[in-house]
Amino acid sequence: EAGVVQSPRYKIIEKKQPVAFWCNPISGHNTLYWYRQNLGQGPELLIRYENEEAVDDSQLPKDRFSAERLKGVDSTLKIQPAELGDSAVYLCASSFFVGNEQFFGPGTRLTVL
Amino acid sequence: KNEVEQSPQNLTAQEGEFITINCSYSVGISALHWLQQHPGGGIVSLFMLSSGKKKHGRLIATINIQEKHSSLHITASHPRDSAVYICASYGGNQFYFGTGTSLTVIP
Numbered sequence: 699e700a701g702v703v704q705s706p707r708y709k710i711i712e713k714k715q716p717v718a719f720w721c722n723p724i725s726g727h728n729t730l731y732w733y734r735q736n737l738g739q740g741p742e743l744l745i746r747y748e749n750e751e752a753v754d755d756s757q758l759p760k761d762r763f764s765a766e767r768l769k770g771v772d773s774t775l776k777i778q779p780a781e782l783g784d785s786a787v788y789l790c791a792s793s794f795f796v797g798n799e800q801f802f803g804p805g806t807r808l809t810v811l
Numbered sequence: 812k813n814e815v816e817q818s819p820q821n822l823t824a825q826e827g828e829f830i831t832i833n834c835s836y837s838v839g840i841s842a843l844h845w846l847q848q849h850p851g852g853g854i855v856s857l858f859m860l861s862s863g864k865k866k867h868g869r870l871i872a873t874i875n876i877q878e879k880h881s882s883l884h885i886t887a888s889h890p891r892d893s894a895v896y897i898c899a900s901y902g903g904n905q906f907y908f909g910t911g912t913s914l915t916v917i918p
Contacts, residue, residue, distance in 0.1 A: 731906075740815075740897050740908030741854070754904070789854065797841055797901050802854035 700724070702803035704790050710809045716778035719806045723771070723792030730767055731800065732775050733789040741789055747773065748796065780810045815900050817909035824916050830885040832912045834898035843881045844899040845872050848911070854897070857883070888916045 703722040711717050723730050728749055733741035744763065746754040749770035758765065762781070767773040777784055787807050791800040814837040824830050834843070845857040858865050858872040860881070865872050869888075874881040885892055895911040 738910070740899070740910050742908070743906060791854075796904055799844070799856045799859050801856065802846075804853040 702790055702792055702801050704788075704803035704806055706806055707804060708807050708809075710811065711780055712811050713782055714779040716776065717780050717808060718774055718776045719788050719790075719808075721773045721775070721790030721803060723773070723790070724801055727792035727794055727801070728770070729793045729796045729798070730773050731789075731791040731793075732765060732773070733791065735787045735789055735805070737786075744775070744788075746796065753796075777808075780808075782810050784808060785810045815898060815907045815909040817896075817898055817912050819912060820910070821913045822915070824888050824914070826889060826916055826918050828888050828916075830888050830892075830914065830916075832883045832896050832898075832914070834881045834883070834909055836879050836881075836900045836907070838902065839876075839879075840900045840902035842901045843874050844901065844906075845881075845883050846897040846899060848895045848897060850894070857896075885914075890916045890918050892916050 705720050730747040732744040734744055735741045743757055745758045745765050747767045750767050763777055765775045787805040789805045790803040793800045816835050818833045842859050842861045844859050846854050847857050848854045860874050869886045871884040893915050895913050897911040899906050899908045
């Protein structure tokens with residue numbers, strides 16, 4: 699069975715440019731998470747979806763970040779415009795239901811110059 | 812908010828040593844997760860537990876609900892165990908992650 703797929707794996711952009719990350723969760727998983735992980739830190743939740751509904755986006759910087767999960771499967775996280783402080787690894791994870799074991803994708807390492 | 816603290820932050824061990832990583836949290840939870848992250852790699856879930864003890868191979872995880880404390884033990888450590896180990900608490904529909912313990916096992 700395929701795991702959580704993310705693309706791209708690496709992205710380098712200049713500040714003020716837009717960027718988008720894509721995630722395909724494990725088939726059948728209702729819950730999808732987007733995390734940001736800075737070097738030496740644990741993951742920080744950005745947004746959690748239950749099917750297509752965003753049920754926890756309290757930590758998402760809504761002035762520049764947006765996300766969607768159309769049809770409750772794939773998800774896209776966008777940053778526009780990117781700032782230097784957005785450089786981090788963006789992780790996607792999925793689980794059958796919230797609180798269950800999470801399966802993480804390989805992450806997208808974003809560098810903003 | 813649940814404060815999750817791990818200790819030690821960094822740990823170096825000789826191959827074969829018994830290793831313990833500790834995690835404490837501040838409020839009641841439904842479950843405690845232990846995760847492993849290799850350098851440059853993704854995160855793998857090791858354990859999810861809400862009481863008692865779980866064992867998988869050389870890894871053992873325990874939790875004491877009353878003391879709000881969990882431990883991850885590695886027996887007969889091996890260089891391939893070198894990774895960052897992260898504990899995460901789950902409660903009230905929220906996950907809170909520790910900052911991780913960086914383990915290096917020297918041959």
